[in-house]
Amino acid sequence: MTENEPTGEEFAVPTATLPLDAWHRDRGARMVEFAGYWMPIQYEGIMAEHMWTRENAGLFDVSHMGQISLSGAGVAEALEALVPGDISALKPGRMRYSLLLGEDGGILDDLMVTNEGDQLGIVVNGAVKWDDIGYLRENLPDDITLNHNEDYGLLALQGPKAATALARLVPEAAGLVFMQAARAIWNGHAIGLSRSGYTGEDGYEISLPNEALEAFADALCAMDEVKPIGLGARDSLRLEAGLPLYGHDLDPTTDPIEGDLAFAISKRRREEGGFPGAARILGHLADGSPRKRVGLLVDGKMPVREGAKLFDGNTEIGIVTSGGFAPSVGAPIAMGYVPRDHAAPGTAIAAEVRGKRVHCTVAAMPFVPHNYVRKQGG
Structure with a gap:
C-alpha cells in the first residue's frame, strides 16, 4: 500500500x-x-x-426506524407480492403487522403497514431499513412511488x-x-x-x-x-411481551411459521398464496415446521443470553436468540429455537452458560399479559 x-x-x-x-x-x-x-x-x-x-x-x-410511504395505482396489490398479509382489505386508518419475505420465504424484516387513505405508510427496522428500501425499489412496479420520510x-x-x-x-x-x-x-x-x-x-x-x-x-x-x-x-x-427482535429472533433463514408468526399470514393469503416462499410457508403451516421459536423460563438467577446453546441431555438441539432478567417476572427469561418435538410448553431442556448447564422450561408467550386497548367485542 x-x-x-x-x-x-x-x-x-x-x-x-x-x-x-x-x-x-x-x-x-x-x-x-x-x-x-x-x-x-x-x-x-x-x-x-x-x-x-x-x-x-x-x-x-x-x-432510527425507517418511515416509508408507498403510493400509486394498485399499491396494496403490489405490496402483497412481497408480504403475506391481506393489504388490500386494510381499511383507511387501520394497521397490520406483516413480514417482508425473500424468495425462499425467509424473513427479511418485520414491519407495520398502515392504510393512510391516500398512501400506505410502512415502518421498518432501523438496522435493515436501507436494505428494505433497496429491496422494495427493486421489486415493486415502476409506477409505485416510494418515499423515505427522513x-x-x-x-x-x-x-x-x-x-x-x-x-x-x-x-x-x-x-x-x-x-x-x-x-x-x-x-x-x-x-x-x-x-x-x-x-x-x-x-x-x-x-x-x-x-x-x-x-x-x-x-x-x-x-x-x-x-x-x-x-x-x-x-x-x-x-x-414475547415480541421478536429482528436480527436476533428473526432473520432471513427463518420463515414465519418457524418464527411463531403464523398470525401474520392472512386467511385469504393462506388460501391463494402468491407471496414469496408460499410453498415452503404454507407447507410448514399445514404440516408443522422443523423448529419453532419458543419462550423459556430459566431456573435460578443466572441470565441466559443470546447465543447460548440449548440441550436435551447431551444432545444440542437449539439456540437462544434473546434473553435477560425480566423485572416484571422477577426471574430470567429467554426466547430461542428448538425442534418441533421440544416446543410444547412444560418441556424441560437446558442452556449452556459459561460451561455450565442451566435448567429451562419451555413456556407459552407472552410472559406478561399484553395490555392493549382493543375495540369492544374485537
Missing part, C-alpha cells in the same frame, strides 16, 4: 445521531451504538425505567397512563384503539399517530417532523406521568 492509499478505516460509516441526540444527553442518558445510531440505553436505570413504563408512561425515541422522527409513548398524557396534547389519540391510526395537527405540525408499540403495554407511536420532536418530547415529559425511557427497558419489555 502506498502512503496515499486510503485505509479501511477511512471508508467506515460513522455512527449516526438521532434528531434528539443532544436532548437525550442533556437528560443524562447513557448512549450506545445500535442499528447504526447512537441510542439512549438508559437514564436512571433499566429496572426502574422498565417498571415505570409498566405503571405509568414511558417515552421512547425510535427515530425528515420525520418517531416517538413511542407506552404504558397504562399513555392515553391520558397524549390526549392532553393530541385529543384525537383518545378515540383510537389498538392498531388504529389517524392524522392530526400539533402546534401547526402535521403528525401521524397510531395506537401501537412494541412493549406489550397500551400506548402510541407518534410520527412528527424532526423540528417538532424536541418541543413535543418536552411537553410530554413535563407531565407527572411521563419519563424518558431507554433502549434497555424497551428490550426487557418486548422480551416479556
Whole structure:
C-alpha cells in the first residue's frame, strides 16, 4: 500500500445521531451504538425505567426506524407480492403487522403497514431499513412511488397512563384503539399517530417532523406521568411481551411459521398464496415446521443470553436468540429455537452458560399479559 492509499478505516460509516441526540444527553442518558445510531440505553436505570413504563408512561425515541410511504395505482396489490398479509382489505386508518419475505420465504424484516387513505405508510427496522428500501425499489412496479420520510422522527409513548398524557396534547389519540391510526395537527405540525408499540403495554407511536420532536418530547415529559425511557427497558419489555427482535429472533433463514408468526399470514393469503416462499410457508403451516421459536423460563438467577446453546441431555438441539432478567417476572427469561418435538410448553431442556448447564422450561408467550386497548367485542 502506498502512503496515499486510503485505509479501511477511512471508508467506515460513522455512527449516526438521532434528531434528539443532544436532548437525550442533556437528560443524562447513557448512549450506545445500535442499528447504526447512537441510542439512549438508559437514564436512571433499566429496572426502574422498565417498571415505570409498566405503571405509568414511558417515552421512547425510535427515530432510527425507517418511515416509508408507498403510493400509486394498485399499491396494496403490489405490496402483497412481497408480504403475506391481506393489504388490500386494510381499511383507511387501520394497521397490520406483516413480514417482508425473500424468495425462499425467509424473513427479511418485520414491519407495520398502515392504510393512510391516500398512501400506505410502512415502518421498518432501523438496522435493515436501507436494505428494505433497496429491496422494495427493486421489486415493486415502476409506477409505485416510494418515499423515505427522513425528515420525520418517531416517538413511542407506552404504558397504562399513555392515553391520558397524549390526549392532553393530541385529543384525537383518545378515540383510537389498538392498531388504529389517524392524522392530526400539533402546534401547526402535521403528525401521524397510531395506537401501537412494541412493549406489550397500551400506548402510541407518534410520527412528527424532526423540528417538532424536541418541543413535543418536552411537553410530554413535563407531565407527572411521563419519563424518558431507554433502549434497555424497551428490550426487557418486548422480551416479556414475547415480541421478536429482528436480527436476533428473526432473520432471513427463518420463515414465519418457524418464527411463531403464523398470525401474520392472512386467511385469504393462506388460501391463494402468491407471496414469496408460499410453498415452503404454507407447507410448514399445514404440516408443522422443523423448529419453532419458543419462550423459556430459566431456573435460578443466572441470565441466559443470546447465543447460548440449548440441550436435551447431551444432545444440542437449539439456540437462544434473546434473553435477560425480566423485572416484571422477577426471574430470567429467554426466547430461542428448538425442534418441533421440544416446543410444547412444560418441556424441560437446558442452556449452556459459561460451561455450565442451566435448567429451562419451555413456556407459552407472552410472559406478561399484553395490555392493549382493543375495540369492544374485537
